[in-house]
Amino acid sequence: MADNKEVDQISGTETTGHEWDGIKELNTPLPRWWLWTFYATCLWALAYWIVMPAWPLISSHTTGLIGYSSRAQLAKSVAEAREAQGAFLDRIEAASLEQIVADQELLEFAMAGGGSAFAVNCSQCHGSGAAGFVGYPNLNDDDWIWGGDLEAISHTIHFGIRSDHDETRFNEMPAYGRDELLTPEEINDVAEYVLSLSGSGEDAAAAARGEVTFAEQCSACHMESGEGDYELGAPNLTDAIWLYGGDKAAVVDTIANSRAGMMPAWTGRLDEATIKQLAIYVHSLGGGE
Template identity: 70%
Template structure:
């Protein structure tokens, strides 16, 4: 069917000849300002192609008359930032751990670097907010297994716990069931006593029997009344903070298998300054001693 063009009686604008269900399409021209904007953009694009890197080639790209490179600009910015940071990094390298918190400017820089290093290297286990989870210590509280001083944290980050480093700290808890050191009943009674150290719950008879077993098998590391020993990595059993859970089933599982988590040594993966920054950051989270 041939297109029939006509002038619309209402608007006075010619139609395109297209019609759908009685609706006719008007042939309204584009506004002048729009056309001129389009023309200017076309001219601008041609100029941009000539002066700036624009067209990909098989093995490279057009460089443009200006020879601009965002990568070169970024490299310059990185070099400038590294030069500024270098002053603080040298100061941290030369300072003792205890000196860093005493210098407000240096402390601010160390905390920023430690926070960044923690997010990249430590948050996968300890969590983004360092709250930890079952088997991964919460670094925000004041319950430290191997010590929460700056020096102790620094040593832990350097050499890890039960890692493959020669200077790592190791103290394995016996697996009392797996090694057939205690019977199921004895382990159950011991769990009742351990739980009684941080609460008033528990069967009095089981607690009394468990106390005798505890004195014979556990007191050497966990100390009397379950206060723990950071030199041996023996957790405090008298508070309500638990690494693997504080219900009876979890305590029994710990006695049965001995647990014993592993933290890697970071001395071969991170430079000494970053490890210092990490120690300062972790210590600042609220639970540092």
């Protein structure tokens, strides 16, 4: 090659000897800084293969001199995070719900921790904003079926509603229509009466007839006034909030076929500290009593 070097007349640069339609490729040397950078990256790559995990083997991979592992790194940072939370979690475990709420630092920790536990465990039914859906209570409002103070919320989370736990909250409303305990006309009258309790009924005469039936059939749980009872888990029928809908068809449906939503018991699935944080989070949403 050395003896048949061809030099381009115009630029004075050697050519590679490649030619396309009379156009010749100049053999321009690489810039020195570029070349040295290139050599440095080659060295870096070689060193990287040796120092870091790099090559796949049949059932594993080369581990590298310093034994780096991104999995171990993750485990380490998770452990560090646990460690950092540990002090708070210990205090939360030891304190009563009232004590936690009274301690601003613990309250903030519990609300944040409860919020993330809620997103993982509760939001599937209650919604990410805890606003619920038809049949799944809105936890932001001030209407509670089983009670809305810290203890009551904590109890509900622990044992659930109609769950498989022995201490579960449980009640049962008769299916007045399906089981033919009331005639359709009577059900219609009771529905009118129930709607009138919150001022939305239309048929005053039917409501007056329904009041008699209500007193006989419903007031044992829902109370004479219709305001319900936390102990029995009987909803307040006089307020503006309807779990299954507040129009007449929905109320008739409820009386005729009953309702029986369920919530799992979380004790045993979640640890005590998490349940406390959840109770405090739900209580802080705005309706806590």
